[in-house]
Amino acid sequence: MPYGDVFTRINREYYQLTGAERKIADYIMLHRQDCQYMSISELAEVADVAEATISRFCRRLGYKGYSAFKLTVAGAAAGTKPINPLYGEIAEEDDVGEMCRKLCAANVEAITQTMEMLDPADVSRAADLLIAAERVLCMGLGGSMVPAREAAHLFSTAMPNFYAIEDAHLQTIRCVMLTPRDVVLYYSYSGSTKDLVDVLKIAQERGAKTILITHFPKSPGAACADLVLECGARESPLQMGSVAARMGQLFLTDVLFNEVCRRDIETCRQRRRMVADALADKHM
Secondary structure (H helix, E strand, C coil), X not given: CCCCHHXXXXXXXXXXXXXXXXXXXXXXXHCCCHXXXXXXXXXXXHHXXXXXXXXXXXXXXXXXXXXXXHHHHHHHHCCCCCCCCCCCCCXXXXXXXXXXXXXXXXXXXXXXXXXXXXCHHHHHHHHHXXXXXXXXXXXXXXXXXXXXHHHHHHHHCCCCCEEEECCHHHHHHHHHCCCCCCEEEEECCCCCCXXXXXXXXXXXXXXXXXXXXXXXXXXXHHHHXXXXXXXXXXXXXXXXXXXXXXXXXXXXXXXHHHHHHHHCHHHHHHHHXXXXXXXXXXXC
């Protein structure tokens, strides 16, 4: 396994780990430089887990043992800096111009990563579901509700049946009322919240189709979805809710919107013209 893949592998497998194994992953991601010098006993002590748990963690990631894992971490961490609570590798000494350049690069990278993960066949399948749906409920929780709300707004300029459902309780209520003709479009970076799993299970029990946009294709939520679209941008435990993560989600939203519209471009053109005319009087 290439050096650079070890941290990516930890991120992708994170929500498949046990509670004790996540403690190891959290410590390693926060102390990438330091852990390469630790014995298995030292790592077990600072992570507050048993040595056997570390061995199991290493094997789960595809390494023969802790020594092989530590060697890979050392190669991957060479030349890196301690983890930063700001994404984009922003440093305290950066001036405003440098900060802007780094943020731009991070956001572009998030879209690029999402593009690399994109499967055109999945996009086509998602578009089929959205076009055939009687109702599409756009959902998320916390920061992930932002792209869900944007999706409902964007699609509403061309489609009459997209709705943003924000409150967690209302999401459950609306899902109980779904039919096999409906679709849930859910946004969750982690794919691992209880409300998400509960909602998707209810939707599937009602026969509705579910599409999940997430960074973790092996997450509990992904296991409950009919279709998963993977977004880019990695976040450390201290970088939750980054704009870069939203950029990946919004890019996928834009891809879905354009694929849906190009299937019937003339109807899309007419509806968007009607919306533009209706909104014209609201402008000064």
